[in-house]
Amino acid sequence: MRRGWFLPIAASLGFGFLYAPIVSLVVFSFNESSLVTVWSGFSTKWYGELLADPQMLGAAWLSVQVAFAAASIALVLGTLCAVALVRFRKFRGRTVLAGTASAPLVMPDVITGLALLLLFVAMEASLGWPAGRGLLTIIIAHSTFCTAYVVVVVQSRLSDLDLSLEEAAMDLGATPIRVFFDITLPIIAPALVSGWLLAFTLSLDDLVIASFVSGPGSSTLPMVIFSKVRLGVSPDVNALATIIIGIVAIGVLGATVLQLRARPKKAKA
Amino acid sequence: MAKKPQLAIDTRPWRDPAAKPFVRIRNVTKKFGDVYAVSDVSLDIFKSELFCLLGGSGSGKSTLLRMLAGFEQPTSGTIEIDGQDMTEVAPYNRPVNMMFQSYALFPHMNVEQNIAYGLKRDQLPAGEIHDRVAELLSLVKLQDYGKRRPHQLSGGQRQRVALARALAKRPKLLLLDEPLGALDKKLREETQFELVKIQETLGVTFIVVTHDQEEAMSLATRIGVMNYGEIAMIGEPTDIYEFPNSKFVAGFIGSVNMVEGVVTEDEPGHVRIRSAELGCDIYVGHGVDCAPDQILWWAIRPEKIALSRDKPESTEGANVTQGIVEEIGYLGDMSVYQVRLESGKHLRVTQTNTIRGNPDAITWDEQVYLQWGDNAGSVLTV
Numbered sequence: 001m002r003r004g005w006f007l008p009i010a011a012s013l014g015f016g017f018l019y020a021p022i023v024s025l026v027v028f029s030f031n032e033s034s035l036v037t038v039w040s041g042f043s044t045k046w047y048g049e050l051l052a053d054p055q056m057l058g059a060a061w062l063s064v065q066v067a068f069a070a071a072s073i074a075l076v077l078g079t080l081c082a083v084a085l086v087r088f089r090k091f092r093g094r095t096v097l098a099g100t101a102s103a104p105l106v107m108p109d110v111i112t113g114l115a116l117l118l119l120f121v122a123m124e125a126s127l128g129w130p131a132g133r134g135l136l137t138i139i140i141a142h143s144t145f146c147t148a149y150v151v152v153v154v155q156s157r158l159s160d161l162d163l164s165l166e167e168a169a170m171d172l173g174a175t176p177i178r179v180f181f182d183i184t185l186p187i188i189a190p191a192l193v194s195g196w197l198l199a200f201t202l203s204l205d206d207l208v209i210a211s212f213v214s215g216p217g218s219s220t221l222p223m224v225i226f227s228k229v230r231l232g233v234s235p236d237v238n239a240l241a242t243i244i245i246g247i248v249a250i251g252v253l254g255a256t257v258l259q260l261r262a263r264p265k266k267a268k269a
Numbered sequence: 270m271a272k273k274p275q276l277a278i279d280t281r282p283w284r285d286p287a288a289k290p291f292v293r294i295r296n297v298t299k300k301f302g303d304v305y306a307v308s309d310v311s312l313d314i315f316k317s318e319l320f321c322l323l324g325g326s327g328s329g330k331s332t333l334l335r336m337l338a339g340f341e342q343p344t345s346g347t348i349e350i351d352g353q354d355m356t357e358v359a360p361y362n363r364p365v366n367m368m369f370q371s372y373a374l375f376p377h378m379n380v381e382q383n384i385a386y387g388l389k390r391d392q393l394p395a396g397e398i399h400d401r402v403a404e405l406l407s408l409v410k411l412q413d414y415g416k417r418r419p420h421q422l423s424g425g426q427r428q429r430v431a432l433a434r435a436l437a438k439r440p441k442l443l444l445l446d447e448p449l450g451a452l453d454k455k456l457r458e459e460t461q462f463e464l465v466k467i468q469e470t471l472g473v474t475f476i477v478v479t480h481d482q483e484e485a486m487s488l489a490t491r492i493g494v495m496n497y498g499e500i501a502m503i504g505e506p507t508d509i510y511e512f513p514n515s516k517f518v519a520g521f522i523g524s525v526n527m528v529e530g531v532v533t534e535d536e537p538g539h540v541r542i543r544s545a546e547l548g549c550d551i552y553v554g555h556g557v558d559c560a561p562d563q564i565l566w567w568a569i570r571p572e573k574i575a576l577s578r579d580k581p582e583s584t585e586g587a588n589v590t591q592g593i594v595e596e597i598g599y600l601g602d603m604s605v606y607q608v609r610l611e612s613g614k615h616l617r618v619t620q621t622n623t624i625r626g627n628p629d630a631i632t633w634d635e636q637v638y639l640q641w642g643d644n645a646g647s648v649l650t651v
Contacts, residue, residue, distance in 0.1 A: 162371055162373060164369045164370075164371050164373040165373045165375060165376075167338075167340055167360070167367075167369070167373065168367070168369055168373035168375075168434075169375070169386065170340075170360045170361050171338060171360055171361070171365075171366055171367045171435075172361075172366065172386050172387030172390060172434070172437075172438065173361045173362075173387050173390035173391060173438070174361055174386075174390050175361055178390070182386075183375060186377045187375075187376065187377055
């Protein structure tokens with residue numbers, strides 16, 4: 001009986017706590033007034049204004065480029081690393097690799113950002129590459145921490161994979177390379193997709209690391225929003241935030257669905 | 270059934286010392302770290318045999334199989350298949366295919382693609398692959414299931430797909446790792462006979478790894494019993510069951526009564542063993558390699574002992590003892606009697622229930638005589 005009212009209330013309080021700010025942001029993005037906190041009527045004019053702002057659009061395009069490149073690089077590196085960790089059980093430095101691969105997950109962004117900045121400056125001084133900071137350095141920086149996430153996602157899928165599947169393919173005449181492309185890759189493909197989506201979303205999201213390693217004229221979207229908000233919140237930021245929430249939500253949802261589908265349908269027969 | 274003289278079971282090449290073995294395992298040892306998984310195993314297997322490696326878990330039977338497939342490298346020793354040294358040959362270049370315990374069907378391919386996978390690696394023309402796949406599907410009676418995915422099949426169907434896939438490349442040697450292990454009892458019995466039929470039709474040499482002694486007995490031309498990485502005994506199923514060479518083999522296969530005794534007479538034509546546990550002498554009607562006063566073991570199968578209420582006539586004043594029925598297990602086709610001897614030793618005796626609902630059957634707490642022939646048991650020294 002008590003369960004009748006307790007659970008719904010607890011649940012709505014919990015969800016309210018988590019999502020009320022986001023809901024209010026989405027609602028106010030459709031506010032007509034230029035005062036952020038005063039509702040004066042429904043309008044989509046801030047979305048229109050947003051699309052007419054070249055700075056915003058430029059930053060958004062830059063962010064998408066960075067996220068795409070960083071996620072793709074992270075996917076390749078992360079998959080290779082996961083295969084090494086799961087399939088080659090004994091090799092020198094395995095523990096070190098396993099530890100360093102997941103370290104970026106817990107490393108504070110400020111430290112990662114600062115460390116990368118120092119590295120890029122030192123490299124430019126000694127090697128002359130990368131020349132200056134901009135798109136390239138942001139991509140490199142994002143690839144590093146995104147790789148860690150890809151490793152985690154792919155690793156868990158790989159260790160679920162029955163080793164005898166690969167042995168069976170080899171037994172039937174496939175060389176190890178063939179086995180990887182014919183058997184391993186298709187089976188872990190859903191994990192690759194969800195790892196890529198996760199990396200893409202995280203890169204799109206990042207403010208701190210990007211602030212450290214970006215240069216003049218290469219501000220990512222979160223950086224532009226943050227600097228705008230410091231001058232006072234304008235309603236078009238709400239509109240932009242709503243769009244980003246939409247994209248991120250779709251991304252995360254897609255990744256989750258793929259991850260769920262990737263679960264082998266065993267124990268059925 | 271018409272005789273097929275090309276089959277190993279009919280020609281029994283292992284009885285012919287001049288016969289050339291098809292698979293020759295020579296002093297193979299495999300160490301994992303400091304542990305000997307397989308230790309100094311030598312084994313000859315002949316063409317068209319259905320050879321069973323039987324052993325408990327950790328006996329090294331699967332490791333031996335994986336070395337034949339090439340997934341493990343022997344620490345020392347050689348493996349020859351069809352006269353060719355396999356030690357340096359990679360798994361994908363061996364004329365050997367394997368059926369995995371988990372079946373290892375590729376989940377992202379349908380049944381046809383699974384079976385065709387090995388043929389595509391050999392780059393056969395598409396038409397030939399198609400014909401071969403169709404032929405294999407009908408061999409395992411799955412003609413209508415070609416387009417299904419593995420997860421849409423039952424356990425028995427998956428098992429047959431795995432078999433078809435392993436046979437697709439017409440290997441000289443097929444390795445089967447617990448092929449029936451994942452099936453339920455009824456299906457296992459049916460599949461057993463199907464497996465033998467397929468093996469006989471194709472004449473392929475099978476090496477089967479199993480922990481199930483019944484499976485080994487009904488499938489195999491010969492059985493290799495493994496224990497702690499070593500071969501304990503190699504022989505035809507009847508040899509293994511009726512003439513075990515050691516206490517381990519006698520106890521591992523079927524159930525057995527094992528008693529200790531002392532040799533009192535050691536003649537070329539017979540041996541007499543005094544057993545305090547049995548409370549009588551054991552008269553063995555053939556010579557045994559032993560010495561007077563040697564302590565050894567005598568093993569007898571439960572079905573080789575006869576029960577009676579009246580004292581039977583004894584052979585040479587031996588081979589008869591008495592006891593009290595303590596337990597009876599009724600299994601339908603037969604009953605298992607647990608008889609307690611005067612020494613406190615229990616003997617297990619089975620009797621076939623030939624009479625329906627026999628009112629005169631021996632029952633609990635009855636005093637009974639136990640008797641056996643002079644050739645019914647095995648004398649074991651190790």
